[in-house]
Amino acid sequence: MHQFLQLVNEQKYEILQALLQHITISLISLVLAVVIAIPLAIILRDRPVLGEGGLQIAGIIQTIPSLALLGLLIPLVGIGTLPAVITLTLYAIMPIYQNTYTGLKNVDPTLKEAAQAFGLSKTKQLQRLEFPLALPLILSGIRIALVMIIGTATLAAFIGAGGLGDYIMLGIQQNNNSYLLIGGILSAALAFSCSWLLKYLSQSKKRAWGALILLAILGVSFGGYKVYEIFQPKPVxxxxxxxxxxxxxxxxxxxxxxxxxxxxxxxxxxxxxxxxxxxxxxxxxxxxxxxxxxxxxxxxxxxxxxxxxxxxxxxxxxxxxxxxxxxxxxxxxxxxxxxxNGYDLAVTKQFSQKYHVTKLSELARVNSSVHAGFDPDFSNQEDGYLGLKQVYGLDFGKVSVMEPALRYQAIANGKVNLVDGYTTDPQIKQYDLVVLEDDQNFFPPYxxxxxxxxxxxxxxxxxxxxxxxxxxxxxxxxxxxxxxxxxxxxxxxxxxxxxxxxxxxxxx
Missing domain, CATH: 3.40.190.10 (Periplasmic binding protein-like II)
Incomplete structure (x- = not known):
């Protein structure tokens, strides 16, 4: 806990920046989804075939894994914020469109007939009758979409869009629970806060209308700002x-x-x-x-x-x-x-001194004493353990395959006595390991x-x-x-x- 609090204090500005990036990506995606889904549901509410078809298409999009969708967009729009926003928008359309379409379709037909009898046009019926009655369900869809967006937005870090996902990725890579907690706790807190806020707004028609108007203002403001940016001289x-x-x-x-x-x-x-x-x-x-x-x-x-x-x-x-x-x-x-920063094999100082091993060529004579912990890729590739076996005559007594983040913990805890890694890994210094010299230059230069x-x-x-x-x-x-x-x-x-x-x- 002390380490976690210390990290939060040291990186408070970076954490705040990541949180703001996450909120920005989420809000832009939500506004775009609302702008697309609600008008589409309104247009198709009296066209059952097209309306149901829209539901099917939105449902199909949601079945595509988010990482796969991000990957498909990269060749078209590159990486960064744009593909992340497109992906999140596509995912958010389904619940908003479904709830809006369902809410408008479920308005009592007798009320519609009464409105027609009073001479209200279709536009007035939508404005004064259908939309107000469907509004709670519409806001429920927006609420579901926003929570979904905030959770999925953590994957945006995989394509360089930033946000809280950066901390989750760093935590996984470095096996650092503090980073994982920062990313996970803030993502969950943001989703919970937004869900509660939208639930609060949906309990009153005035609040609900205010929320929709605010979203519309945000959308127009963002669009206007982007247009303004286009016409401004761009500094180098x-x-x-x-x-x-x-x-x-x-x-x-x-x-x-x-x-x-x-x-x-x-x-x-x-x-x-x-x-x-x-x-x-x-x-x-x-x-x-x-x-x-x-x-x-x-x-x-x-x-x-x-x-x-x-x-x-x-x-x-x-x-x-x-x-x-x-x-x-x-x-x-x-x-x-x-x-x-190439591949290496590292052992504990005690192992190196006990068996007088400082070079890879010296491992062959102590094969039976080696319990190696290898990354899954390294253990099965020609430029990894398979190639080392041929060049150096290695055939270790035991090889355990484990995730990269766990290797150094395993050697520090005495579970293994040799691991693969990279020559600049900080854990070499942290655990006082000995990097064995690649005296036959097997590993390529990096x-x-x-x-x-x-x-x-x-x-x-x-x-x-x-x-x-x-x-x-x-x-x-x-x-x-x-x-x-x-x-x-x-x-x-x-x-x-x-x-x-x-x-x-x-x-x-």
Missing amino acids: KVVIAGKLGSEPEILINMYKELIEHDDPKAQVTLKPNFGGTTFLFKALQKEQIDIYPEFTGTVLEAILKRTQKTPSDPQKTYQLAKTGLAQQYNMTYLKPMAYQ QGAPLLNESFARKNPQIVKSLNKLAGKITTKEMQAMNYEVSVKHRKAREVAHEYLVKHKLLD
Whole structure:
């Protein structure tokens, strides 16, 4: 509990920002769903065939898994807020449309006949009779939709839309219950608060009408603001994104400081925890972001998808990645930093001293004594344990497959004595582990470097010059230590990044 409260206090502004992002995405989606669903139900209320057809279509959309729907939208509209809003809007249409359509259809026919007898037009009947009677049911649909939106919006973090889902993703990745609690508690509290508010509003017609008018005003205001933005001169901005985790966030904060130091007029926006390689690369292609740090080995294997074995020489790997990106995607890959963030095998200090093991080649003689804890992918892939068995002659006595977040806990608790990981993982320092030397260079090089579109690099030579200050800097131990400060000691990534830049005289 102390750790949780300390984290909340240290990151209160970041938490507030994530909460506001979550609320913004949810409200925009709700307003759009209301604007679409209610008029559609009104138009189709006297057309049973089309009305029922609308219900069926809305129901089919709801059967599509939200992550699948987000994935389908990425090639069409890219990543970030837009696909998240579209997905949430589509999910919210069903309950609002269904309740509005049902409420209007269930108005007593005798009341409609009486209204016609008094000479009321269809518009007046809707305004004075049908809509007021259906309003409680309509608000109930809006209430269901809003709670659904708030819960589903946590998945928006997977495509870089931000919100409370960022904390849930970080909690899962780092096995940090404090992050999970922040994301989960705030999401649940927000859903409960909004549900209670809408229930309160639905108990009075005046309150209900006020709520609908407020939603309409919000929708018109948002639309007007967006139109205003379109016609305003756009200042030159730089958008830098990073993958999930502490290391990318440290790097993008370094990029930001270096750029702003050399050009105080630069307007740099950071998008930390923006997603995985695929999301970031597509965002760069669509110019939704301008820069993000990528690893040389990842470029060859995940982006260029080379079938040949990745060279063990870091310089050759970088040159292949740089040339491939330029030829296939017209992208500029700047010079890499010194550190490697590749695969490793780590053991406890006690195991290393007991069996005199410091290199991977020395593991073969103690095969029977090894109880390994491996990530599911690493245990079954050629560039993981399967390849290591052939190159180093490994055949461990016992191998337990477990989720990545649990491996380090397992070795810390003595459940296993060897784990796979990455060379800059903060848990290596946290649990005082020994990383075994890859003395036959089995693992491919993974050096980080800024990736940007060639057109952006050509237009902004000063930014390229600023980023190149990190070329050849940051050792593996230094990156590991910075990750430890952010992930374990919960310091702000921007503070850790700033300290490094000042210490190494890259900033005044």
